[in-house]
Amino acid sequence: MSTFVMPSLGADMQSAVLMEWKVKEGDHVSKGDVIAEVETSKGVIEIEVFEDGIVEKILVPEETESKVGTPLAIIRSSNESTAVEKPTSPNAAAETKEAESSIPPQPLPDEPQRVKSSPLARKKAKELGIELSTLTKDDKPVHLAQVEFKKASGTTEMGGMRQAIAKAMSRSNAEIPHYYLSTSINMTSALHWLEELNEGKTIEDRILPAALLIRAVVRTLQEVPQLNGFWMDDALHLSEAINPGIAIALRKEGLITPALLNAEHMNIDATMHALGDLVTRTRYGKLRGSEITQQTITITNLGDLGVESVYGVIYPPQVALVGLGRIMDTPWADGDSLSVRKVMQATLSGDHRATDGRTGGQFLNKLDQILQTPEELL
């Protein structure tokens, strides 16, 4: 028997709204199953269960704001046979009640054509005098982020996502002694190789340079694992799984860096497929709790529409950030001849408490080397 609580989906998160249960009492669940959707400053996130069992009791109704750690449901392990009727702790019931009583009253039933929205969105919209119906098309529920965006677009007040980024980045710059390294990588042969690979593929299966670069970074981290992990309790903890957080700009405003989970097990096709899925869900759908909490390093690829090089701010407790700039036609000296080549600036921001420049240098040199023999990335 265990209690499933509102997970922390980031150091800045204090509470979230349970939007929808994906299971009902009596359902069997397996480790990794999505059991509910919650709304946070990062949008609507699917939360997963971390054990096998049966949903014994749901403690919190939908559309309830709950603090991190509030019991949401009781999960009985598959091998426990007796059902327990009482909540596991008196605290659980009390907290749930408290959370429930903090919900703003629901609108009266005579309100014409009620717009679906989360309680937080409704409350905020009322505070700001924004008409919810102006925020939605085709009957989709309105979320807090949309209300805040509407608000933010008119004034300088920050939305929830902006605040979350502000907190994390302030903490990073206050706590982490960064060091920065940069190197120019000749991408000509890698891009040529990719072009040939794509010739045999349908549009759906086409591989973008971003996927090739992520695959190359993951391969490099297998050789230089000291940059893949966390700084916690004054020590570097390496992670066996390589879960690169990929910086993905949202269409309207803001940025999320969800993890490409277990990228070390993906070949280049699987990397592209998973990346496409991640980008699509970040912009148009839903992310999972594990994807916004389990990043082991960050990769920011501003290259597409962007700049020559990026010196990033590390997202704590991670210890490194890889920045990949725009691939540009650049004069390139090879021996005593000069030619024009496709060149990319790769940068590394490292946490100097965890590693030294030597490790960072090894990483960038290895990345360069791997990108010169791209066929090994298949």
Add this chain to the structure above:
Amino acid sequence: MSAEEIKQIIIKQILEIAPEINEEDIDPNAHIQRSLEIDSFDFLRILTALNKEIGVGVPEADYGQVDTLSHMVDYFVKHL
């Protein structure tokens, strides 16, 4: 399929990917990706959708010929 029909299909796909854009903001002669801030992922999604709707796949080597809305219309008309 007429050029105008193709143009409407392309505009529909762009608006689906980037719902915050107004149709009037799409300049037929501006670089689609740069002027509308559509990155390589969303651009690939647009080409994938157009391949399904129009039945013409744009190989990577021809990306230079589909950089603006009017170039894209010309390209699809030519390859129908």
